[in-house]
Amino acid sequence: MIAYLIKRILLLIPLLFGITLITFAVIHLAPGEPVDMQIAMSPKVSAESRQRIREFYGLDKPLHVQYGLWLGRMARLDFGRSFAPDNRPVTDKIAERIPVTLSLNIIALALEFGLAVPIGILAAVRRNTLVDKGITVFVFLGFAVPTFWLALLLMYLFGVKLGWLPISGLHSLGSERLGTLAWFWDLAKHLVLPVGVATFGSLAGLSRYMRSTMLEVIRQDYITTARAKGLSERAVIFRHALRNALLPVITLLGFSLPGLIGGSVIFETIFAIPGMGQLFYQGVMMRDYPLVMGILVIGALLTLVGNLLADICYSLADPRIRHGKA
Amino acid sequence: MRGRAVTLPVLAALALLLVSCNGAGDTPPLPSRGPGIPAYGDTLVDGTIGEPSNLIPILATDSASHDVAALVYNGLVKYDKDLNLVGDLAESFEVSRDGLTITFHLRRGVKWHDGAGFTSRDVLYTYRVIVDPRTPTAYAEDFKQVKKVEAPDPYTFRASYAKPFAPALASWGTTVLPAHLLEGKDIAASPLARRPVGTGPYRFREWVPGQKVVLESFHDYFEGRPRIDRYVYRIIPDTSTMYMELKAGGIDMMPLTPVQYRRQTDTPDFTARFNKYRYPSASYVYLGYNLRNPLFRDKRVRQALTSAIDKQEIIQGVLLGMGQVAHGPYKPGTWAYKDRVKDFPYDPEKARALLAGAGWKPRPSDGMLVKDGRPFRFTILTNQGNDQRLKTAQIIQQRLRAVGIEVKIRVLEWASFITHFIDKRNFEAVILGWTITPDPDIYDVWSSGKTGFKELNFVGFRNAEVDALLERGRRTFDTAERRACYYRIQDILAEEQPYTFLYVPDALPTVNARFRGIEPAPAGISYNFIHWYVPKEEQVYSP
Numbered sequence: 001m002i003a004y005l006i007k008r009i010l011l012l013i014p015l016l017f018g019i020t021l022i023t024f025a026v027i028h029l030a031p032g033e034p035v036d037m038q039i040a041m042s043p044k045v046s047a048e049s050r051q052r053i054r055e056f057y058g059l060d061k062p063l064h065v066q067y068g069l070w071l072g073r074m075a076r077l078d079f080g081r082s083f084a085p086d087n088r089p090v091t092d093k094i095a096e097r098i099p100v101t102l103s104l105n106i107i108a109l110a111l112e113f114g115l116a117v118p119i120g121i122l123a124a125v126r127r128n129t130l131v132d133k134g135i136t137v138f139v140f141l142g143f144a145v146p147t148f149w150l151a152l153l154l155m156y157l158f159g160v161k162l163g164w165l166p167i168s169g170l171h172s173l174g175s176e177r178l179g180t181l182a183w184f185w186d187l188a189k190h191l192v193l194p195v196g197v198a199t200f201g202s203l204a205g206l207s208r209y210m211r212s213t214m215l216e217v218i219r220q221d222y223i224t225t226a227r228a229k230g231l232s233e234r235a236v237i238f239r240h241a242l243r244n245a246l247l248p249v250i251t252l253l254g255f256s257l258p259g260l261i262g263g264s265v266i267f268e269t270i271f272a273i274p275g276m277g278q279l280f281y282q283g284v285m286m287r288d289y290p291l292v293m294g295i296l297v298i299g300a301l302l303t304l305v306g307n308l309l310a311d312i313c314y315s316l317a318d319p320r321i322r323h324g325k326a
Numbered sequence: 327m328r329g330r331a332v333t334l335p336v337l338a339a340l341a342l343l344l345v346s347c348n349g350a351g352d353t354p355p356l357p358s359r360g361p362g363i364p365a366y367g368d369t370l371v372d373g374t375i376g377e378p379s380n381l382i383p384i385l386a387t388d389s390a391s392h393d394v395a396a397l398v399y400n401g402l403v404k405y406d407k408d409l410n411l412v413g414d415l416a417e418s419f420e421v422s423r424d425g426l427t428i429t430f431h432l433r434r435g436v437k438w439h440d441g442a443g444f445t446s447r448d449v450l451y452t453y454r455v456i457v458d459p460r461t462p463t464a465y466a467e468d469f470k471q472v473k474k475v476e477a478p479d480p481y482t483f484r485a486s487y488a489k490p491f492a493p494a495l496a497s498w499g500t501t502v503l504p505a506h507l508l509e510g511k512d513i514a515a516s517p518l519a520r521r522p523v524g525t526g527p528y529r530f531r532e533w534v535p536g537q538k539v540v541l542e543s544f545h546d547y548f549e550g551r552p553r554i555d556r557y558v559y560r561i562i563p564d565t566s567t568m569y570m571e572l573k574a575g576g577i578d579m580m581p582l583t584p585v586q587y588r589r590q591t592d593t594p595d596f597t598a599r600f601n602k603y604r605y606p607s608a609s610y611v612y613l614g615y616n617l618r619n620p621l622f623r624d625k626r627v628r629q630a631l632t633s634a635i636d637k638q639e640i641i642q643g644v645l646l647g648m649g650q651v652a653h654g655p656y657k658p659g660t661w662a663y664k665d666r667v668k669d670f671p672y673d674p675e676k677a678r679a680l681l682a683g684a685g686w687k688p689r690p691s692d693g694m695l696v697k698d699g700r701p702f703r704f705t706i707l708t709n710q711g712n713d714q715r716l717k718t719a720q721i722i723q724q725r726l727r728a729v730g731i732e733v734k735i736r737v738l739e740w741a742s743f744i745t746h747f748i749d750k751r752n753f754e755a756v757i758l759g760w761t762i763t764p765d766p767d768i769y770d771v772w773s774s775g776k777t778g779f780k781e782l783n784f785v786g787f788r789n790a791e792v793d794a795l796l797e798r799g800r801r802t803f804d805t806a807e808r809r810a811c812y813y814r815i816q817d818i819l820a821e822e823q824p825y826t827f828l829y830v831p832d833a834l835p836t837v838n839a840r841f842r843g844i845e846p847a848p849a850g851i852s853y854n855f856i857h858w859y860v861p862k863e864e865q866v867y868s869p
Contacts, residue, residue, distance in 0.1 A: 031745040031746055032740075032742070032744060032745050048466075049463070049464050049465075049467060052459060052462065052466075053462050053464065056462040084380075085387060085388070086379045087380070087462075087514050087515070087519070096535045097535075097536065152566060152567075152570075155567065156570060160573050160574045166576070167567065167570050167571050167576055168562055168570075168576070169537060169562075169576075171537070173538075173558060174868075268563075270564045270566075270567055272560070272562045272563060272564070273536075274535060274537055274561070275536075278536065287741070
C-alpha cells in the first residue's frame with residue numbers, strides 16, 4: 001500500500017510538468033498579447049510605449065526563456081505578478097477570490113448531495129410510479145433549463161417584481177454597519193438565488209446516479225434475503241441497501257474536489273459574484289499569462305490530488321481493489 | 327474603440343423581454359418633482375461592467391479606472407461643459423506668442439486628500455514619471471514633445487516645446503500625482519494603485535475586490551464640498567443584471583441601450599423614478615476600406631459604396647433613431663465640425679452610375695457587377711460582442727446587394743481581429759468605431775506617416791494635402807486657423823471616402839430622479855457632478 005502510494009505521488013510530478021508545458025504553449029498560441037489587449041487601437045500609444053510595456057512584462061524574451069523563468073519562479077512557489085495593469089501578485093488575486101467561490105461551492109455541494117441522495121432513493125424505491133416520474137421531470141427540467149435564463153427570470157420575479165430578495169452581489173450597501181446576525185441574514189438573502197439556481201441545475205446528474213446504484217443494490221440477493229427475514233422495508237432500504245449504494249457516490253465527492261475552486265463564468269457574471277470563474281475569464285481575455293497559469297496549475301494540482309484521494313478511498317473501502325493492485 | 331463587453335446572450339434578452347411584457351408599475355407613480363432644497367448627504371450608486379484595474383491613472387488603460395480617477399484627481403486643465411479648455415489645478419495658463427512655451431499659474435491652497443499642500447513639485451514629478459522609460463505607461467507620447475519643464479516657484483509651472491504643439495495643452499489635463507507620496511519610489515509597485523490620494527472632489531474610502539469601490543466627498547475640495555456625500559461604484563458585469571438592479575433601486579445610474587430607452591422605460595413607473603438623458607456621444611462608427619486593395623483604389627468606387635448605403639436607415643434599424651448621420655470624423659456641434667460637407671447621400675442610381683464609370687457592369691444573368699470577368703465581392707469584418715456593428719453590417723449587405731455587390735460578413739474575436747487581420751492589413755473592409763477626442767488633432771488616424779505596423783492609419787490613407795493640413799493644424803494654437811485646416815480635411819475626406827462615415831450614436835444615461843442639479847451640456851451630464859444634490863426629504867442612504 002505504501003509503495004503504491006509513493007508510486008502514485010511520484011507519477012504526479014511529470015504529469016504536472018506536462019500540464020504546465022501544454023497550458024503555457026496553448027495560452028501563448030492564442031492570438032494577441034497582454035499589451036495588445038490593453039492598448040490596441042488606442043490613439044495615444046506609440047510603438048515605443050508598446051515596446052516599453054512589453055519589456056516591462058518580459059514579453060520581448062523568446063518563449064522558451066519565458067517558460068524557463070516562469071518554471072523557475074514556480075519551483076520557489078512564486079506565481080509571479082499579474083500582467084493586468086494592477087501588477088499585483090497572482091497569489092493575492094487568487095487568495096481574495098477563493099473564499100467566495102469555495103464557500104459558495106461547498107454550500108451548493110452540500111445542498112446538492114443533501115437533496116439528490118434522498119431524491120434518488122425515493123425515485124428508486126418508488127420506481128415507475130407517479131412520484132418517480134415526477135422527480136424525473138423535475139430534475140431534468142433543472143438540467144435542461146439554461147441557468148442564466150432561469151437566473152434572470154427569478155431575479156426579475158423576486159428582485160424587481162416582489163422585492164423579496166436582492167438581485168446581485170453578496171452584501172447590501174452599508175451591511176458593514178449591521179450586527180453579526182443581521183449581517184449573516186443579509187448575506188444569506190443574497191445567496192438564496194445563486195445557490196438555489198446552481199443546486200437545481202446540478203440535481204439531475206447525482207440523483208439519477210443515486211437512483212441507478214440503488215436499483216442495482218435492491219436487485220441483489222442479500223436484499224431479497226433481508227426481506228425474507230421479515231425485516232421492515234425501512235430497515236431493508238436504509239440499513240442494507242443504502243450503505244452499499246452510497247459507496248460509489250462517496251467517491252464522486254473526491255472528484256468534486258477540483259470543482260470546488262472553479263466557478264462558472266456565466267453564473268458569476270449574472271449574479272455579480274466576485275469568484276474564480278470571472279477572474280479566470282478576465283485573465284484569459286486579457287492574456288494575463290501569469291494569472292491564467294497560476295489558476296490552471298492550482299486546478300491541475302487539485303484534480304490530481306482529488307483523483308488520488310478518490311482512488312485511495314476506493315481501495316480502502318473495497319478490498320478487491322486494494323489487494324488486486326497493490 | 328473598445329465597447330466589446332460580454333454580450334448578453336440572445337436568450338437572456340428574450341427572457342427579459344418576455345417578463346417585462348406584463349410588467350406594469352408596482353409602485354404608484356410619484357407626482358412630478360420640483361427642484362427641492364439643495365442639501366448635503368446621500369449616496370450615488372453607479373454601476374460599472376468592469377472592475378477598475380489601477381487607480382494610478384497613467385498606469386491604467388481601462389475606462390473603469392479612469393472613471394474613478396476622474397473624481398479622485400485633477401489635471402492642470404480640464405474641459406468645461408461646452409468642451410472648452412479651462413484651468414483646473416491651474417488657476418490660469420498662457421501660451422507664449424511663438425507657441426513654444428505654456429505657463430501654468432497654479433491654484434494656491436489646494437490640498438491633497440492626506441492634508442499635504444499641492445505645489446509645482448507635484449506637476450514636475452508627474453511629468454518626470456510619465457516620461458521615465460521605466461514607467462509602464464501608455465500615455466508618454468504627448469509628453470515626448472516637451473523640450474524642457476521648469477518650476478520657477480511653487481505656484482508656477484512652465485513647459486517648453488521645440489515646435490508649437492496644439493494638442494499639448496489638452497495633454498496637461500493628465501491627472502497630477504502626489505510627489506510627496508511617490509517620489510523616489512517604484513510607481514509600478516505603489517500602494518496608491520489600490521488606495522489613491524488625489525486633490526479631487528472625492529477621496530478614496532474602500533475597495534472591496536470584485537464588488538465595489540467607495541469614495542467619499544472631500545470637504546476641503548478647492549471648488550467647495552460636493553453635495554453628494556458618497557459615490558459607490560458597484561461592479562456588475564452583466565448589463566441585464568444591471569438594468570434589473572436599476573429598476574429595483576440597487577443602483578442609481580446607468581447607460582441605457584436604444585431598446586431600453588425607447589421600448590422598456592416608457593412606463594409611468596419608470597419615468598416617475600428616473601430621468602433619462604440623450605445627447606450625441608463622443609464616438610462614431612464607420613465602414614473602412616483597405617485602400618491598398620485594388621478593389622477600393624478608385625475613389626469613384628468608394629463614393630459609389632457610400633451612395634449605395636442608406637445611413638438614416640441604419641440609424642433607424644440599429645439605434646432606433648438614437649443617433650445622427652456622420653459625414654466626417656468630428657462630433658456635430660463641436661468647433662471643428664463642418665456642418666456642410668459635400669457627402670454622398672443615399673442614391674442607388676448614382677452609385678450604379680459611378681460604378682459603371684469605374685468599369686463595373688451588371689452581369690445579364692443576375693445583375694451582379696463584374697469587371698474583367700470578376701464579380702464585385704468583398705468581406706466586411708467586425709468584432710465580436712458588438713451587436714450594433716453586426717446589424718449595421720447586415721443592413722449594408724442588403725443595400726450593396728441591391729446595386730449588385732456581394733458582401734460577406736465575418737465576426738471575429740477582438741484579439742484575432744487585431745493581430746491576424748488589422749495588423750497584417752489582411753482585410754477588405756471593416757466596421758469599427760473611433761472615440762472623438764475634444765481636441766480635433768487626428769494626426770494618428772489620417773497621416774500617411776502613421777500607416778506602419780500597429781499604427782492607426784491601418785486603411786492606408788495617403789493624401790499629401792491632408793498631411794500638410796494635419797501638420798499645420800497641430801502647430802498653431804489659433805482656433806480660427808486650426809478650424810480652417812480641419813474644415814478642409816473634412817472636405818477632402820468627404821470627397822475621397824476612405825471610410826464611409828456611418829453614424830454618431832447618442833449617449834443615453836438614466837439617473838434616479840431624486841438627484842437634482844443635472845444640466846446636460848455638450849460635455850454630457852457628469853461635468854458638474856459636485857453640484858448634484860438630493861433634497862433632504864428624499865435622501866435614501868444615511869451617512
